[in-house]
Amino acid sequence: MNFAICDDCARDIQALRLLLEQYCQNIGNTSHIDDYPSGETLLAAGNLTRYDVFFLDIYMDGLSGLQIGKTLRELSPQSSIIFITSSEEHALESYGLQAEGYLVKPVDFSDLATLLNRRLSHLPRAEETLRIISNRLTLDIPIFQILYIEVFNKKSLIHTPEGVFTTYTPLAKLSQDLPSEHFMRCHKSFLVNMEAIISTGKDAFLLKDGTSIPISTRESKRLRELYNDWFWAKARRS
Incomplete structure (x- = not known):
């Protein structure tokens, strides 16, 4: 798993790093952890979609964790965000950003493991891909990147933060190949990642990138209810 820690306290970064290494060792997974002393350095790093989870300290000089989270929701919409804070007063704001949750310092290992286990259970992993033929080439597109x-x-146009991929595979077939717990056929011409x-x-x-995706007029009520049920189920898990 790839983690990014954004915190202006080196001691807190090291403590969280040790917990993450322990967690990955316990589940038999490898870990790659980058740390950033400020929101500005994190956002300047580029290629942010490579991270599975961002850990953001809410209280920092310069950009706050909440401000960074809003930007990350646009730049890396399929990554998880976990806020780290010394108090719980911003918990509701974290839900507004569809964060995976928040942890109170000093971070407890069991609380951390609970959030990461949830992430592994309910989100497509970075290694899960959709295989397509595009311009006579076989491509494996990370599912978590598909918007x-x-x-x-x-033609089917697959939109991701990295670009648009074109294939002649019918939308109905692509819908079958993607996890139904995350993707919704909201229109005869559109499949959206919830x-x-x-x-x-x-x-x-x-969508988080500013795109407006049409909803089938005939199925509007059912589709909006389907998304609302999915959203609140995710919120309860958090």
């Missing part, structure tokens, strides 16, 4: 898929000129949705309207879903 939505649309049909245009008899992790990428930030708000719902009567006729469209708004």
Whole structure:
């Protein structure tokens, strides 16, 4: 698993690093951990989609953890965010950012393990991929990176933060190949990753990258209820 820790306290970074290494050792997984002393250095690092989980200290000089979290939701929408704080007063704001949860310092190993176990159970892992043929090449696209898929000129366009991939594989087949607990066929021409949705309207879903995805008029009520049920189930798990 790939982790990023953003905290301006070196001692707290080291303590969390040791806990993460212990957790990954316990589950038989390898870990890669990068640490950043400020939000500015984290956001300047680039290629943020490589991280499975961000740990953000809420109280820092410069950008706060909450400000960083809002930006990360746009730059790396499929990564998990866990806030670290010395108090619980910002807990509700973390839910607004669809964070995996928050941890109170000093971080307890069992609390950390609970959040990470939940992440592993309910989110596509970085190594899970969708295999397609594009321009006569076989490509494996990380599932967690897919924002939505649309049909245009008899082609399926797979949208990710890294770019758009084109394939002649029908949308119905792609829908079968992707996990139904995360992807919704919201329109005859669109398949959307529910992790990428930030708000719902009567006729469209708004995604974290600013894209508006149409909702089938005939199925509007059912689809919006389906997303709301998914969202609150995820919130309860957090």
